[in-house]
Amino acid sequence: MDKATPKRTLFRRATGSRELRRQPLFTGLSWLVLLLLYAPIAVLIVFSFNDNRSVVVWTEASLRWYETAIGNENVRKAAWISIQVALTATGVSTVIATMAALATTRGGDFRGKSAAIALINQPLMIPEIVTAIATLSFFSILRKLTGISGIGWLMLAHTVFCIPFAFMPIRARLADMSDTFELAAADLYAAPWQAFRHVTLPLLMPGILSGAMLAFVVSLDDVIITLLIAGPGETTLPLYILGQIRRGVTPEVNAVSTILILLTVAMVALTFALQRKRK
Amino acid sequence: MIDARDVTKRFGEGASAVTALERVSLHVPEGSFFTLLGPSGCGKTTLLRLIAGFELPSEGEIALDGEVIGHLPPNKRPVNTVFQNYALFPHMSVARNIGFGLEMLNRPKAEISATVEEMLDLVQLGAFAARRVDQLSGGQQQRVALARALAPRPKVLLLDEPLSALDLKLRKGMQGELKRLQAETGITFVFVTHDQGEALAMSDQIAVMSAGAIQQVGTPEEIYTTPQSRFVADFIGDTNIVPAELLGYEGDKARIRFAGGQAVLANAASATLAPGAVHVAIRPETITVCDAADEAALLHGTVLDSSYFGAGSQMRIRLRGGTEVQAQVAQPSPTGCEVGLIPDTSMLQVLVD
């Protein structure tokens, strides 16, 4: 008997995954979580293909709501604004985040380094509505002082809140990366910028791609800050959807939402593909 | 070639400051295989990093060919490094790794590819040019790292324990290969190790370091046969360190007496010690064992045991003062026997503590 005990633990370990699956709650719970997460999205996508005004009664599959949505000039304009803002915010915030990550991991020990890291990450902890209101009043002052208006302000706001999202994965990757590669490059006559261009940057690329992806998705999805900052004619896709559902959910809104999901998924897929190619 | 003058390196400031090197002066002759030998934490890597330019000296200066380079960044120094973990660029092929230095120096493409070919042949990796570096074995990565550091033909090659990651057999092979590369290229090698066997086998000159200071510089033979300090004698290996009384100096010799023996002349590095208690190094193979009553015996003790090692036997003897010594003899005396010891006085070395 006492001989059998260790054997049984060994056996348990080896077949751990099967044992887990056999637990009565495990399978049920997993399905429940998956259902709660994805059923609403599935329903939304399915009814975007419904040939009917209703979003609860299914009649027949059709692309008519996509035709309506794409034919709708407001949707096209909103999509274009979203993409412009997201691309600008992604580009600028990724560059800034990369520089910040380099400074905090490769800049040696400077006074206030941990404070700098905390300050960069802090916006993640502040409620977005607070940031939104603060940005709104700050930008109103600036707008009045400078007399400048336009979509630039929205891009600036997005850039700012994207920085911490881009910063996290880039800094994590740099902190993991030994600086011996950079020393080796310098030892082999690379000037600092050459070492960065030929060694640090390529090795850091997976982190930069993850950071850029996060920034893009966060910017594309943002509602609260955008709602307060966006001027007339600066309606992004989420704002357009929000405006539409005030008048009830229509299949057209479903179609636009599906397009937004598609954009996000495409971005994530692209990042994965790029990272796999590098490997 | 390389001259370090009174180089001090401190890390940190104030109370938490660590002095890694304390007024180190060193001359590395051109074209030599020069080894820095010492226990962990004695400052070998720090000295190498100062020569490479990864650190700047806190005090003192470092000159290469008479030109002070101590404050130039690494990319401005004609010095290349083989890193302990190789630090090969993982996103580049073997060939691009080897050509990287020349690429950064803006050499023409044709010259780069010719040199890369030559280097691949030199380290016998001709078939691997297009491989990615993570598809190589440890020994092969080692050789790529060597080729990469040699390709720009530096004036000095720095090697920080390059063999420590290899298994014993591969390490022996690489020792020979490194010697061959050094001889073939004529480049000055500064080699770091904490393995005294490796240092003795490979070097033209060895600098033995301890606690941030250089203890002794010399050829392997000098270091082995005439260690000047107790630390060096201890670190280099199997020598006996025996207490004695220093009576005074006569010319460049020291007059000493072991407990219960008569006064003899021994070698001394310098006449700096005050008369009194000192330690003397006696190599095991220079001891003759005789009868306890023999007039010529300088030391007396009891045989603890002996073991046969092929060319003779190794005896362990406890001296009357309690110190244990080893002697290599053809015919061992039986265990428990009282014996006298006659060391070859021309090989006795008075040690500085």
Ligand SMILES: Nc1ncnc2c1ncn2[C@@H]1O[C@H](COP(=O)(O)OP(=O)(O)OP(=O)(O)O)[C@@H](O)[C@H]1O
């Ligand atoms: N960047 C640093 N900051 C603080 N102390 C350091 C630093 N680098 C080295 N030291 C200290 O300096 C001393 C010498 O270190 P060094 O790395 O030169 O030793 P080493 O002889 O190469 O040892 P090992 O054989 O273990 O590699 C050690 O006490 C070490 O802790």
Ligand SMILES: [Mg+2]
């Ligand atoms: Mg070291």
